[in-house]
Amino acid sequence: MSETVQQNGVGRGARLPRTARRAQLLAAAQDVFAANGYHAAGMDEIAERAGVSKPVLYQHFPGKLELYMALLDKHVDELVRRVTEAMESTTDNKDRVRNAVGAYFGFVDNESQAFRLVFESDLRGEPLVQDAVDRATTSSVDVITATITADAGLDEARARLLAVGLVGVSQVAAMAWLSDNRSLPKEDAIALISNLAWRGIGGGFPLLPPND
Structure with missing residues (x-):
């Protein structure tokens, strides 16, 4: 049509x-x-x-709300897709951490300023909007939790808390980097934050050997 x-x-x-x-x-x-x-x-x-x-x-x-929600859902789906791809693109956990951090930096560096709708919405009081914004975090945490549970042998509660930490540091650091007018090259910023995260996750929770 x-x-x-x-x-x-x-x-x-x-x-x-x-x-x-x-x-x-x-x-x-x-x-x-x-x-x-x-x-x-x-x-x-x-x-x-x-x-x-x-x-x-x-x-x-x-109406305007329906238009806003269509746009917000589109960007939430894109962020979750980036995080999912970061987890599925490799079996190397160090690369997974780097890719997860990179997913957030790539998202906020998007020229469309999609991040403003997801992370800085001025309509958080609207339940539909809050649900969509929450989904950006919970779905990303779910994806990372599943990977950590499978590969590090942790119970779900511990794996989920680690996933929340990785998502939180990635989002906050990416937004701070953007607010500081990209004071570091993006790849340098990703390396800095992913190294910080990896020293905690990789040092304390190594990859389990596969079962024979």
């Missing part, structure tokens, strides 16, 4: 498949929400940024 953008009876844009139009609208909304926050952002401005009429915008998203 395709649609043509119309405003005042004049075609303003090329015909786009519905999925492509939705992606275009989300990209425009990202710019507006990142610049203004949820409360100051307007659907008029988002439609204008996307180059569409408001009726076209409302065909895809019935």
